[in-house]
Amino acid sequence: MSAQYLTAARNAVTQASLVCRVVQKNLEQVKAVTKDDKSPVTVADFAAQAVVAHILTEQLGEVILVGEEESKSLREDETLLAATLAAVQEVWPEADETSMLTAIDVGRGDTHHNGYWTLDPVDGTKGFLRNQQYAVALAYIERGEPTVAALGCPNLPMDFGSSMDTPDPKGCIYLSLRGDGVSEAPANDPKAHPRGIKRLDHPKGEPIRVCASVESGHSNVDDTDRILAHIGESSRPIRLDSQAKYAVVARGQADAYLRLPTKKGYVERIWDHAAGALVAVEAGCFVTDIHGNPLDFSHGRGLEKNKGVVCAPPRVHGLLIRAIRDLGIGKA
Numbered sequence: 001m002s003a004q005y006l007t008a009a010r011n012a013v014t015q016a017s018l019v020c021r022v023v024q025k026n027l028e029q030v031k032a033v034t035k036d037d038k039s040p041v042t043v044a045d046f047a048a049q050a051v052v053a054h055i056l057t058e059q060l061g062e063v064i065l066v067g068e069e070e071s072k073s074l075r076e077d078e079t080l081l082a083a084t085l086a087a088v089q090e091v092w093p094e095a096d097e098t099s100m101l102t103a104i105d106v107g108r109g110d111t112h113h114n115g116y117w118t119l120d121p122v123d124g125t126k127g128f129l130r131n132q133q134y135a136v137a138l139a140y141i142e143r144g145e146p147t148v149a150a151l152g153c154p155n156l157p158m159d160f161g162s163s164m165d166t167p168d169p170k171g172c173i174y175l176s177l178r179g180d181g182v183s184e185a186p187a188n189d190p191k192a193h194p195r196g197i198k199r200l201d202h203p204k205g206e207p208i209r210v211c212a213s214v215e216s217g218h219s220n221v222d223d224t225d226r227i228l229a230h231i232g233e234s235s236r237p238i239r240l241d242s243q244a245k246y247a248v249v250a251r252g253q254a255d256a257y258l259r260l261p262t263k264k265g266y267v268e269r270i271w272d273h274a275a276g277a278l279v280a281v282e283a284g285c286f287v288t289d290i291h292g293n294p295l296d297f298s299h300g301r302g303l304e305k306n307k308g309v310v311c312a313p314p315r316v317h318g319l320l321i322r323a324i325r326d327l328g329i330g331k332a
Helices: 002-025 027-034 039-060 078-088 097-106 125-129 221-230 244-250 274-283 314-327
Strands: 065-067 115-123 135-142 145-153 172-177 182-186 195-197 210-212 256-259 286-288 309-312
Touching: 002 027, 002 039, 002 078, 002 115, 002 135, 002 145, 002 172, 027 039, 039 065, 039 078, 039 097, 039 115, 039 125, 039 135, 065 097, 078 097, 135 274, 145 244, 145 274, 172 244, 172 274, 182 274, 210 221, 210 244, 221 314, 244 256, 244 274, 244 309, 256 314, 274 286, 274 309, 286 314, 309 314
Parallel strands: 065 115, 210 256
Antiparallel strands: 115 135, 135 145, 145 172, 172 182, 182 195, 256 309, 286 309
């Protein structure tokens, strides 16, 4: 069953990534039609969720999907509805308004099941609008743990030497089953043979490359600097948006992804971490909260029992957790 789920997830995320690429390439055209600078990402969100739900149900039958979107606002805006349908029809040509809206609302599932899918159709809104990095993140959660992941990074180059500031023509997709490792393939070709990747531990004495959000509001930058200073390390961060950061650490291009709390009481959402966390763990990284506790996906839509996120290979993860403890970060 897991292999069947992974195949369906790959197909769904590949097609949703294609739709997102089409919308992103036509940002100005969509803005002009909808009269709203943020409408392109809204179109991509709705369209990607519709495509993922359609493919999962087509290949697996009835599914439980916990997504970010529901069709209510789309039903109330004819212009946005038409733009979304046009995007969906790029990969699902027989879709009409009714079938598309029904597919979007498949994502209204809840977490009170032993197993369910969770989706962030466009993770990294500002990266998408800047024509830079974002992700289509789909995971299957079983008894509180992610067990299947398809993480589409449509603009992320496989070549470490290429710039992350411009869209790559192929992109990447990361595929993982719990206990069976992780593989990487081009995001634009569902038939491409994936290759396995494995993260080596970080060698002592080498600089620690931190993978950081472009938006400083997503994590406490000052605390990150304090942590690196405490362990005697500093380096220029690799900046990009979305769960693509998990992939960049998993494949060895960066050595840590830190998401440190910026305000008291903030709760991370499951769809923002489930796919990326499984990819990183299966590549050989540790993924915990800032206190070293495993991420707990058994409390509904939020990571209620966790505070922040630390993703890194074993040696670096240990250094970071000890530094966080020594500095008293996150105790309040």
